[in-house]
Amino acid sequence: MTRRRAPEGIPVLIALDTKASGSLSRQIYRALRDGILAGRLTGGLRLPSTRALAIDLGVSRNTVVTAFDQLLAEGYVESRVGRGTRVSQTMPDHLLHARSRPRVRIVTTAPGNSAPGSSPSARGALLVDHARRRSAVDEGTVAFAPGVPALDLFPWQLWSRLVASRARELGATSAGYADSLGYRPLREAVARYVAVARGVNCTADQVLIVGGSQQGIDLVARVATDPGDSAWIEDPGYYGALGAFAGAGLRVTGVPVDADGMSVAAGRVGAPAARLMYVTPSHQFPLGVTMSLSRRLELLAAAAEMQAWIVEDDYDSEFRYVSRPLTALQGLDTEGRVVYVGTFSKVMFPALRIGFVIAPQSLLPAITAARKFAGTQQAVLEQMVLADFITDGHFERHVRRMRAVYAERQQHLIDALRAECAGVLDASPAGSGMHLVGWLPPDADDADVSRRAATRGVDAIALSAFAVGRGAGRPGVLLGYAHVNRATMFAAARGLAGAIRESLAQRPRVLAGRASRGASD
Ligand SMILES: Cc1ncc(COP(=O)(O)O)c(C=O)c1O
Numbered sequence: 231m232t233r234r235r236a237p238e239g240i241p242v243l244i245a246l247d248t249k250a251s252g253s254l255s256r257q258i259y260r261a262l263r264d265g266i267l268a269g270r271l272t273g274g275l276r277l278p279s280t281r282a283l284a285i286d287l288g289v290s291r292n293t294v295v296t297a298f299d300q301l302l303a304e305g306y307v308e309s310r311v312g313r314g315t316r317v318s319q320t321m322p323d324h325l326l327h328a329r330s331r332p333r334v335r336i337v338t339t340a341p342g343n344s345a346p347g348s349s350p351s352a353r354g355a356l357l358v359d360h361a362r363r364r365s366a367v368d369e370g371t372v373a374f375a376p377g378v379p380a381l382d383l384f385p386w387q388l389w390s391r392l393v394a395s396r397a398r399e400l401g402a403t404s405a406g407y408a409d410s411l412g413y414r415p416l417r418e419a420v421a422r423y424v425a426v427a428r429g430v431n432c433t434a435d436q437v438l439i440v441g442g443s444q445q446g447i448d449l450v451a452r453v454a455t456d457p458g459d460s461a462w463i464e465d466p467g468y469y470g471a472l473g474a475f476a477g478a479g480l481r482v483t484g485v486p487v488d489a490d491g492m493s494v495a496a497g498r499v500g501a502p503a504a505r506l507m508y509v510t511p512s513h514q515f516p517l518g519v520t521m522s523l524s525r526r527l528e529l530l531a532a533a534a535e536m537q538a539w540i541v542e543d544d545y546d547s548e549f550r551y552v553s554r555p556l557t558a559l560q561g562l563d564t565e566g567r568v569v570y571v572g573t574f575s576k577v578m579f580p581a582l583r584i585g586f587v588i589a590p591q592s593l594l595p596a597i598t599a600a601r602k603f604a605g606t607q608q609a610v611l612e613q614m615v616l617a618d619f620i621t622d623g624h625f626e627r628h629v630r631r632m633r634a635v636y637a638e639r640q641q642h643l644i645d646a647l648r649a650e651c652a653g654v655l656d657a658s659p660a661g662s663g664m665h666l667v668g669w670l671p672p673d674a675d676d677a678d679v680s681r682r683a684a685t686r687g688v689d690a691i692a693l694s695a696f697a698v699g700r701g702a703g704r705p706g707v708l709l710g711y712a713h714v715n716r717a718t719m720f721a722a723a724r725g726l727a728g729a730i731r732e733s734l735a736q737r738p739r740v741l742a743g744r745a746s747r748g749a750s751d
Pocket of ligand 1: 441442443470510543573574575585
């Protein structure tokens with residue numbers, strides 16, 4: 231049997247002063263002790279071996295052993311065979327009040343938390359605000375998180391085989407810095423795919439591989455506009471775009487969405503000189519409307535008139551159940567104003583973090599440069615494997631399979647809502663996508679419903695969380711179904727129904743309470 235060797239501890243930075251009066255072992259002892267007392271070396275942290283530290287510091291091993299013995303004797307560190315030397319988990323009280331005070335301050339809060347002038351810019355504060363719309367905690371995979379594919383049905387074994395095969399050959403030729411635009415065979419595969427499946431007009435030279443469409447939207451916002459420029463976003467709309475636009479310092483106008491998609495006429499009134507227009511024409515996020523052809527042409531005309539760029543976010547168009555999708559807006563663009571953004575998060579899996587931007591020629595140099603300064607390039611191994619996955623036909627097969635699964639799951643969701651949420655939630659079948667909107671009674675508070683649902687383990691984001699201006703004008707919740715099996719669907723619908731009923735029951739009392747407080751003021 232082979233025993234796994236415990237890993238070496240992390241290297242510790244110690245600056246020795248050979249001219250100082252104290253011995254070198256005393257300096258090492260003090261540096262480590264100060265680090266422990268200051269909380270920089272935390273309980274359980276494994277220290278480097280005496281041999282490794284001696285080599286790092288250029289001193290004899292005995293010098294380090296003497297320092298470690300002292301720390302051990304005083305209880306700052308513990309040593310066990312096979313586990314190396316670690317910082318003690320519990321520090322005796324008297325050590326925290328050691329006679330010779332550490333020269334470093336004990337840090338109890340993040341450094342700089344309260345220093346004057348240390349708060350972020352207004353732009354930074356706005357980003358924090360937008361990020362709160364959806365916290366990292368609830369970006370999970372429980373029902374009904376939107377936009378999460380059926381991860382359990384992904385062909386992981388096949389994927390692992392492809393990864394292993396590419397990892398073996400990565401070697402000297404592909405492991406260095408590479409083209410910021412991305413791995414060429416993947417760019418070619420993407421160009422072929424979007425031309426056939428989405429009617430996008432492009433060559434592989436226009437395809438830029440990015441870290442998910444979120445990074446694509448962020449890059450486009452920064453190179454297509456200047457801070458202070460005006461931008462349109464669908465209202466309600468995708469908070470990812472809102473955050474990226476805040477990061478670019480744009481003035482954002484929420485443009486209402488009707489049955490034909492974003493209302494260009496309303497946009498013209500709200501912000502007549504937009505520089506950037508963000509749309510999800512195939513499947514409006516979050517309402518699910520498909521932008522009509524006449525509205526697409528109207529939008530292109532408005533962009534031409536205003537000399538604006540359009541960002542077309544085509545995030546889940548693969549999942550269309552009833553008819554062929556309309557071709558992409560980009561395919562109708564004759565002026566080179568549309569930047570098409572796509573993602574592999576929905577067909578493949580979100581943690582892959584691969585998306586792409588198809589940029590008009592005129593924007594290509596700037597966006598390529600921006601990509602260079604924002605992370606240089608996407609990790610190459612995953613790009614290679616994804617290119618294989620597409621060119622070997624697995625991508626197409628997986629889309630077809632998932633399309634059938636998601637159509638069925640949407641029906642399960644409708645069934646579950648009819649059975650469990652009758653009278654308090656209304657949802658209609660949709661021809662595409664991975665989520666539905668569940669409409670609540672007009673006087674419901676969707677944020678309150680969402681909070682109560684979360685306490686029951688159900689993730690139902692409030693529609694109001696996507697309001698850019700007035701929002702949808704009606705309360706509702708977003709219900710992602712792609713990753714939820716039938717049994718979970720019914721249980722989650724029951725939980726959601728409980729949350730809605732509880733919220734509705736509380737509502738009159740809250741209003742009554744407010745009214746009586748108002749009367750006595
Ligand atoms: C409207 C919209 N755009 C894009 C994305 C995908 O983002 P990414 O490719 O960064 O994972 C999502 C994911 O939920 C989305 O809802």
